[in-house]
Amino acid sequence: MAEETPWQQALRYANRANPYPFYEELRKTPVSRQPDGTYVVSTYREIVSLLHDPRVSSDPRKRSGPVPAESSAQPGAEPIREAVISLEPNIITSDPPEHDRDRHMMTPHFVGTPRSPHLISDLEPEIRRLTDGLLDDMRDKTRIDAVDEFAYPLPVTVICKVLGVPVEDESRFHHWIAWTLWTSDPRPPRRRYGTGWQAVARP
Structure with a gap:
């Protein structure tokens, strides 16, 4: 069985009380590719760059490709993901100009x-x-x-x-x-x- 990455360990509820050692490990590699093909970005400079990059989307409906194998293996992952994608976007899961409009209203x-x-x-x-x-x-x-x-x-x-x-x-x-x-x-x-x-x- 493959050893879990620091991010996988940080997500475990058993480690929720003290995830900080795993976060410290994550910061050693600002951009870390996970076994399921996704990436974890863990340092301030890189995160800010992504937040201001127009190529990055907050809308889960714009995600391309199949669900990563690891997520699919989790019971219920696919129906839950499909339910989330089918929801009307909100201020957290929308991109400009919709995000800007909602923020201006709030x-x-x-x-x-x-x-x-x-x-x-x-x-x-x-x-x-x-x-x-x-x-x-x-x-x-x-x-x-x-x-x-x-x-x-x-x-x-x-x-x-x-x-x-x-x-x-x-x-x-x-x-x-x-x-x-x-x-x-x-x-x-x-x-x-x-x-x-x-x-x-x-x-």
Whole structure:
């Protein structure tokens, strides 16, 4: 059995708690070809170059060639990939000019308009109140998850306020965001149910 590459090891959920040794190995080779024919780019300069290269696309529908053998071997990989490709592109998975149009539509909500240039800074008292509340909730705990209990709920709650999401719908909005982030994570484990695929709770 072939030895796993640092990238393959970094993707393993068993290594998720501390993937940094594998990232360090990846940085030794800025552009690394993987056994399935794909490439992993792992250093800042090369990544920035790709982000500004018009030949590189974020749209999975523009991918040419068959699914790499390794991905095809993973149970459920092909149906999931086809489902992703069939979805309407969003701001993450679209290229200019569609990406630029969507970004232009979203930006005023967070940087303000000429009539409300201090949109976010005016929320500082509310953000401080939210921050104090989240910290108070952790006061008597001996163990916390900094992401789940602070780094995630604070920005999502502020985003809800900026977008005008009703207070009673915030929990639903949080759920949608969490599900979106989960399903976009590399290779989440899935189990097939009937004709569909359902995510399996991670260990």
